[in-house]
Amino acid sequence: MIIGVDYTAAAWQGAGIGRYTRELIAATVPRDRTLRYVLFYAAGGLPPGGPYLRALAELCAANPNVRARPIPLSPRLLTILWQRLRLPIPVEALVGKMDILHAPDFVLPPTRARALLTVHDLTFMVRPETADVGLRRYLLAAVPRSLRRADLVLVDSLATGADLHRLLGVGQERVRLLYPGVSERFRPLPAAEVEPLRAQLGLPESFLLFVGTLEPRKNLVRLVEAFGHLIGGGAHPELHLVIAGRRGWLYAETFATVERLGLTERVRFLDFVDDAHLPGVYNLARVFVYPSLYEGFGLPALEAMACGTPVVTANVSSLPEVAGDAAVLVDPLDPEAIAGGIARALAEPARLRVAGPSQARRFSWDIAAAGLIDTYRALAGPRA
Secondary structure (H helix, E strand, O other): OOEEEEOOHHHOOOOHHHHHHHHHHHHHHOOOOOOEEEEEEEOOOOOOOHHHHHHHHHHHHHOOEEEEEEOOOHHHHHHHHHHHOOOOOOOOHHHHHOOEEEOOOOOOOOOOOOEEEEEOOOOOHHHHHOOOOOHHHHHHHHHHHHHHHHHHEEOOHHHHHHHHHHHHOOHHHHEEOOOOOOOOOOOOOOHHHHHHHHHOOOOOOOEEEOOOOEOOHOOOOHHHHHHHHOOOOHHOOOOEEEEEEEEEOOHHHHHHHHHHOOOOOOOEEEEEEEEOOOOHHHOOOOOEEEEEOOOOHHHHHHHHHOOOOOOOEOOOOHHHHHOOOOOOOOOOOOOHHHHHHHHHHHHOOOHHHHHHHHOOOOOOOHHHHHHHHHHHHHHHOOOO
16 A cells, blocks of 8 residues: 655644654654555755755655655645646646555645545634634635545544534544654753753743744733733742744734833743754743643643643643643633743642653654554545
């Protein structure tokens, strides 16, 4: 059986769906080498020798059942051809025969194969005010169209599965739950191992941490306001807030809020943090705060818990499903509630430091890989 996987996000994106795809496929392909994989990706404009292409080359070298097939077009051009113009050029014409096509990034290219589609969340419908306008317009057309063509649909959480059924009428018999995992490199680390990273990145001695793209869904304005409440009146004079992530869209209000509240000396913005540094950064933080308005899963919260860092996160969408009893859950619409949750985590970190890694062990890429192979085999069976 030949399985084609749209590897474009994995070849281009450091975080989010890119990291999800790299981790999942790397765990899956060695489990059963009777399955053959074609990992195709839009390669136009992709710098050669980047870390994600090196990882792909290593994956292919270590697994003879895997081959990479770059398509010499940019992601934007492929999107225009396949999704906007809807040209009926099957992906097989560009990369060869396949029995199953797995599209892990919301939309399906044209194909003759049986199709597996991953829908990570429905932010563009549940929280439309937080989405980029152009992207939302595109997804509103492309995702329902892809769902109609998909034989099976993967979701990252029960919450997303419920959203698919409620908002788009996708029958539960076509939906399979496949929880993402957390890499073993996310674990409690000794201070001697992580302290050099503090100096390297210029991190404060005592800080709260957020990791994610700077965009409205991440609720950073209310996080900054909550931090202002927390340190008001001179409380926690040693404490800083570190926000790590690339600028996405509609992020200007976050910076303006820091200025408005006079917190420029207490809030530190890092850019994207390299994967190799993330476990150390989580370990250095006193509390990880993730008050997102909506998540299909919430991988950063899981990674922080795996590192033994106390976590404060929102009580909405998939986040309670991921966190269980191992985090402090708060109302993301209430900055004072967020501040109160942070205060509880700072005051009683011991329970969370024990509970976090235990909860995180419920989610592994090996479990996800086994589930994915079961799904591939279900697709390969006789059609109903």
